[in-house]
Amino acid sequence: MKKVTEINRRDFFKNAALAGAGLVLSSGTVLASGEDKTAFIQSPNSNLSTLPTRKLGPLEVTGIGLGCMSMVAGTYNPTPPKDEMIAHLRKAVELGVTFFDTAEVYGPYGSEELVGEALKPFKGKITIASKFGFEIQNGRRMGRNATPESIKKVIDGSLKRLRLETIDLYYLHRMDPNVPVEEVAGAVKDLIAAGKVKHWGLSEVSPETLRKAHAELPVAALQSEYNLAERVVENQILETCEELGVGFVPWGPTHRSFLAGRFNEYSRFDSQDRRSQLPFFSAEGFAQNMPFLRVVRDWSQKKGITMVQFSLAWLLAQKPFIVPIPGTISPQHLAENLGALNVKFTDAELNEIRAEIEKFKFLGVRAPETAFIDQ
Numbered sequence: 365m366k367k368v369t370e371i372n373r374r375d376f377f378k379n380a381a382l383a384g385a386g387l388v389l390s391s392g393t394v395l396a397s398g399e400d401k402t403a404f405i406q407s408p409n410s411n412l413s414t415l416p417t418r419k420l421g422p423l424e425v426t427g428i429g430l431g432c433m434s435m436v437a438g439t440y441n442p443t444p445p446k447d448e449m450i451a452h453l454r455k456a457v458e459l460g461v462t463f464f465d466t467a468e469v470y471g472p473y474g475s476e477e478l479v480g481e482a483l484k485p486f487k488g489k490i491t492i493a494s495k496f497g498f499e500i501q502n503g504r505r506m507g508r509n510a511t512p513e514s515i516k517k518v519i520d521g522s523l524k525r526l527r528l529e530t531i532d533l534y535y536l537h538r539m540d541p542n543v544p545v546e547e548v549a550g551a552v553k554d555l556i557a558a559g560k561v562k563h564w565g566l567s568e569v570s571p572e573t574l575r576k577a578h579a580e581l582p583v584a585a586l587q588s589e590y591n592l593a594e595r596v597v598e599n600q601i602l603e604t605c606e607e608l609g610v611g612f613v614p615w616g617p618t619h620r621s622f623l624a625g626r627f628n629e630y631s632r633f634d635s636q637d638r639r640s641q642l643p644f645f646s647a648e649g650f651a652q653n654m655p656f657l658r659v660v661r662d663w664s665q666k667k668g669i670t671m672v673q674f675s676l677a678w679l680l681a682q683k684p685f686i687v688p689i690p691g692t693i694s695p696q697h698l699a700e701n702l703g704a705l706n707v708k709f710t711d712a713e714l715n716e717i718r719a720e721i722e723k724f725k726f727l728g729v730r731a732p733e734t735a736f737i738d739q
């Protein structure tokens with residue numbers, strides 16, 4: 365297993381080196397269409413690269429964004445050195461990434477502060493998304509709070525930390541069961557009128573809530589978990605986005621790095637690591653879920669790409685309005701992930717992949733009916 369991954373990475377870095385020299389990435393069936401040749405090409409008037417873009421409602425962003433949650437402690441890793449993360453975020457801009465995802469609750473506050481400091485020089489040239497809707501007390505997340513009063517208060521803290529006058533995309537992080545979504549939309553409408561927010565989104569809501577929200581104030585994007593293993597959003601959520609013209613942003617696109625083939629059945633997580641609490645990543649979960657990686661490995665070999673590139677490219681191939689936001693604190697992983705923008709599948713390949721994934725029964729994924737419940 366390890367050997368295959370290493371071979372794929374070697375191939376990737378060989379290709380990335382060609383791209384760095386101004387040549388376009390090529391591996392097997394990649395670069396099937398002309399439009400993708402913009403990937404990794406140096407733009408003439410700057411030292412920044414350009415990447416293919418996609419639309420999230422009215423917003424245009426790079427086809428892959430960068431998740432900034434794990435740049436602070438609290439999910440998968442201890443806080444990495446701040447200087448390294450600032451350089452990492454700026455390198456992402458240099459590579460052409462224009463879409464960055466953070467939230468008030470990451471840290472809490474630390475991720476927004478980091479993003480604000482690192483990306484200040486690129487104000488107006490990139491899209492920063494943040495999220496609201498959790499009560500934070502004494503630096504700890506306490507529960508949900510999406511009352512209009514709270515939304516109108518916390519926006520100012522986010523703007524200050526992000527060093528912005530306007531947040532490009534402001535998501536309701538989780539539904540507050542005590543506040544109807546129409547009231548949340550009303551509060552965000554006021555923030556838009558005040559120039560503090562440009563577009564809004566929701567996260568982990570049902571198709572019904574999305575419809576109500578969109579009827580009140582057009583939604584640019586829905587952000588929910590989606591990857592080769594966790595596919596609950598295929599149950600009417602993606603269809604609803606398509607019908608309404610709402611973009612879809614999959615969080616957890618590598619399934620918290622499971623799809624990278626980084627773990628084996630003996631892997632265990634520190635209690636600080638969010639995965640330690642998830643049945644998918646328990647000993648039993650690994651025993652049942654690990655064989656799926658054969659599918660990912662076989663396809664990535666067939667396509668001459670890495671397992672993560674395959675996983676991200678598969679998401680991109682599902683709908684043209686999907687923009688994954690893999691989280692990474694590693695510059696190498698970031699470059700690898702962006703390579704997925706160059707991968708193309710034929711319809712026959714997508715059908716074959718679909719048949720293989722649907723045969724597999726995962727332990728620790730959501731039940732189909734949960735698609736209809738606000739999380």
Ligand SMILES: NC(=O)c1ccc[n+]([C@@H]2O[C@H](COP(=O)([O-])OP(=O)(O)OC[C@H]3O[C@@H](n4cnc5c(N)ncnc54)[C@H](OP(=O)(O)O)[C@@H]3O)[C@@H](O)[C@H]2O)c1
Pocket residue numbers: 430431432433434440465466537567568587588614615616617618619620621624626672689690691692693694696697698700701
């Ligand atoms: N709306 C929500 O409720 C919600 C929930 C969770 C997350 N999010 C957002 O979505 C973003 C992504 O979600 P996520 O971080 O939970 O899941 P993810 O992106 O699937 O997984 C992140 C993990 O994958 C690893 N990884 C990334 N690229 C890799 C590569 N090429 N090879 C090997 N490992 C790789 C990272 O490790 P390294 O750092 O070592 O690369 C990290 O541990 C977050 O940053 C956050 O902005 C939103």
